[in-house]
Amino acid sequence: MTLVSELTVESLERLTPRMTRITFTGDGVSSIKPWPDQQLKLLFPPVNRPLVLPAAKAEGDGMTWYMAYQSMPAEDRPTMRSFTVRGLTEGRLVIDFVLHDHGGPASSWAKTAQPGDVLARYGPAEIYRQDLALDASWILLAGDETALPAVGSLLPLPNAVTLVEVADKEEEQDLPDVRWLHRNNTHHGQPLVAAVDQLDIPDNDVFVWLAGEAAMVRTLRRTLVAKGVPKRAINFTGYWRSRLTQDDAPTEADMADIQERLAAME
Numbered sequence: 001m002t003l004v005s006e007l008t009v010e011s012l013e014r015l016t017p018r019m020t021r022i023t024f025t026g027d028g029v030s031s032i033k034p035w036p037d038q039q040l041k042l043l044f045p046p047v048n049r050p051l052v053l054p055a056a057k058a059e060g061d062g063m064t065w066y067m068a069y070q071s072m073p074a075e076d077r078p079t080m081r082s083f084t085v086r087g088l089t090e091g092r093l094v095i096d097f098v099l100h101d102h103g104g105p106a107s108s109w110a111k112t113a114q115p116g117d118v119l120a121r122y123g124p125a126e127i128y129r130q131d132l133a134l135d136a137s138w139i140l141l142a143g144d145e146t147a148l149p150a151v152g153s154l155l156p157l158p159n160a161v162t163l164v165e166v167a168d169k170e171e172e173q174d175l176p177d178v179r180w181l182h183r184n185n186t187h188h189g190q191p192l193v194a195a196v197d198q199l200d201i202p203d204n205d206v207f208v209w210l211a212g213e214a215a216m217v218r219t220l221r222r223t224l225v226a227k228g229v230p231k232r233a234i235n236f237t238g239y240w241r242s243r244l245t246q247d248d249a250p251t252e253a254d255m256a257d258i259q260e261r262l263a264a265m266e
């Protein structure tokens with residue numbers, strides 16, 4: 001399968017005021033094997049400049065391509081951001097973009113995207129596929145709006161409690177069995193943490209999946225561990241960081257999260 005290819009916008013659908021669904025065509029898309037919670041990188045062209053990709057081939061593990069990407073002149077180098085495959089049908093790749101208010105190349109691109117616009121993908125790659133215990137007898141999926149594409153790809157799941165925090169009622173999507181929580185201008189994560197704290201959680205055979213703003217995810221995990229959920233039963237990912245871009249260096253808290261994730265894999 002081609003690891004890197006250009007993607008061309010075929011169509012756009014505004015799902016909610018702050019979420020747009022974009023359908024892309026592109027080389028190799030029809031041979032991507034789908035799985036739930038499938039992640040990839042998207043490459044956004046610099047503002048008012050064409051998309052330029054490294055000349056190196058990106059087969060196998062993509063290492064050579066990635067080195068060539070990093071060595072591109074800064075003014076040409078596309079910005080890389082993480083996204084989730086929301087759908088793969090009939091040779092089309094579907095991605096849902098959160099249209100947040102804090103700038104950033106990805107959200108800004110999605111706000112003005114038109115049919116025919118071009119970006120690129122790096123992945124998805126099987127080596128980044130996560131081992132999720134989706135056969136556990138009790139499952140919790142919890143996250144904010146950036147987690148919705150992954151949640152949508154995981155549902156329906158028997159035995160899952162699904163809690164998603166969004167800005168307000170207008171941001172709810174048509175998904176089965178989701179309990180929606182509305183931020184309504186309270187602090188990001190506050191309604192979700194409160195809801196998770198009130199859950200009755202069985203003692204055994206539990207699996208938890210958490211994604212969204214990094215500090216929120218950290219608090220959710222701490223809350224669940226305090227309620228007796230084993231750390232190994234919690235898959236957690238900070239999808240974005242308040243006031244920091246994806247290019248900014250990891251903070252001490254990010255480094256501690258990475259250590260915890262590594263420890264859970266041992």
Ligand SMILES: Cc1cc2nc3c(=O)[nH]c(=O)nc-3n(C[C@H](O)[C@H](O)[C@H](O)COP(=O)(O)OP(=O)(O)OC[C@H]3O[C@@H](n4cnc5c(N)ncnc54)[C@H](O)[C@@H]3O)c2cc1C
Pocket residue numbers: 039081082083084085096097098099100101102103104105106107108146149150237238239240241242243244245246247
């Ligand atoms: C594995 C993975 C899968 C992801 N899947 C998706 C997905 O399918 N769809 C999706 O929309 N996002 C997804 N994300 C989150 C997305 O990568 C980040 O939100 C990313 O920071 C957006 O890039 P940007 O260029 O818009 O903003 P950046 O340049 O990274 O940041 C600019 C500013 O915007 C703020 N910001 C970034 N994201 C948000 C947000 N969501 N809400 C409010 N403020 C924000 C930052 O704090 C910063 O101040 C995923 C992240 C990961 C790690």
